[in-house]
Amino acid sequence: MPFNPSLLTEKLHHRDYDFFIFNENISEIIFNGDEIILKVIRVEKSEIPDFTSFIISAMGVSGSDECDMQSASIISSDQASMQQTITDFQTYWKIDLAIETYIKGDIQHIYEMDTDPSKKGYGSEISYGIETSTSFVYFFTHHFYY
Numbered sequence: 001m002p003f004n005p006s007l008l009t010e011k012l013h014h015r016d017y018d019f020f021i022f023n024e025n026i027s028e029i030i031f032n033g034d035e036i037i038l039k040v041i042r043v044e045k046s047e048i049p050d051f052t053s054f055i056i057s058a059m060g061v062s063g064s065d066e067c068d069m070q071s072a073s074i075i076s077s078d079q080a081s082m083q084q085t086i087t088d089f090q091t092y093w094k095i096d097l098a099i100e101t102y103i104k105g106d107i108q109h110i111y112e113m114d115t116d117p118s119k120k121g122y123g124s125e126i127s128y129g130i131e132t133s134t135s136f137v138y139f140f141t142h143h144f145y146y
Contacts (some may be wrong), residue, residue: 003074003111005130006051012066019048019057026061027102031095036124040102040139051109051131058129059137064115073114074129081127082110089126089141097141105134113140 027040041058048054059069090096111130127140 001057002109003051003055003076008056008074011052011056012069019053020058021061031099032093036095036141037091038097038139038141040099042102042104042135042137044135048136051129051136054136055113055129055138058136059115062138062140063132068115071115071117073112073117077106077128078111079110079112082112083114085126086129089123092123097139099139102137102139103130103132103135105132106129107132113138 002032008072012064021043023043025041025043027038029038029040030036031038039062043058044093048057055074057068059072063071086097086099107130113127113129113131115127123142124143128138130137
C-alpha cells in the first residue's frame with residue numbers, strides 16, 4: 001500500500017500501537033575507518049502490518065522522535081533514481097553499500113526519506129524506505145561525528 005502522510009500523523013497520535021524491532025533485524029556497517037555508517041533495518045511483512053507502522057518503528061529505533069517523524073520528508077521514488085543516488089554516493093565515498101543484499105522479494109514501493117529537510121547533508125547522508133513483496137526495509141547512511 002502506498003505511503004499516506006495523513007496516516008502517519010494519525011498513527012503518531014496513537015503510539016501505543018508501535019511495533020518492537022529486534023536487534024537481529026538491524027545491521028550496522030562502518031566504512032572508511034569510522035567515516036561512513038550504514039544502518040539497515042529489515043523486517044518481514046508478517047511481523048508488522050503496514051509500511052507506515054514500520055517507518056514509525058524504524059525511525060524510532062534509529063533515534064528519531066515524533067517531531068522528526070512528523071517533519072520528515074518522505075517522497076515517492078523509483079528504483080532507477082534510488083540506484084543512481086546509491087551509485088553516486090558509492091563513487092564519491094569509494095565504498096560498496098551492497099544494499100541489494102538486504103532487499104528480498106519484488107520491490108513494490110520506494111520512498112526517499114529525509115528526517116531533517118532543513119539540515120544540509122554534506123553528501124554523507126542518503127535514506128530510503130522500501131516495501132517489497134515480503135518485507136520492509138529502511139536504510140540510511142550518516143557520517144561518524146567525533
